[in-house]
Amino acid sequence: MQNTAEYMCAYCGEPxxxxxxxxxxxxxxxxxxxxxxxxxxxxxxxxxxxxLDIEIDSEYEG
Structure with missing residues (x-):
């Protein structure tokens, strides 16, 4: 089963x-x-x- 979620880009800050x-x-x-x-x-x-609440954290790769 798949669902969608939003995250903010770690580089440009765009959703x-x-x-x-x-x-x-x-x-x-x-x-x-x-x-x-x-x-x-x-x-x-x-x-x-x-x-089924989803939390996403993002960070730079590298």
């Missing part, structure tokens, strides 16, 4: 929409390029398994 795979566990991390500036962001995803 981005990403797909989150809810079946992949409560804590995930992966790299995704910003849809605006194309720079890679490391995304740290936390999912509350009871409410």
């Amino acid at each position: 981005n929409l990403t797909f989150v795979d809810l079946s992949a566990g409560g804590q995930q991390s992966y790299v995704e390029d910003c849809q605006v500036c194309c720079r890679p962001n490391i995304l740290y995803v936390r999912i509350d398994e009871d409410t």
Whole structure:
């Protein structure tokens, strides 16, 4: 099952929409390029398994 969530790019600060795979566990991390500036962001995803609330933190890669 997938859901979408928004994060702010660590480089340019613009909002981005990403797909989150809810079946992949409560804590995930992966790299995704910003849809605006194309720079890679490391995304740290936390999912509350009871409410399915999604929190995403982003940071610079490298």
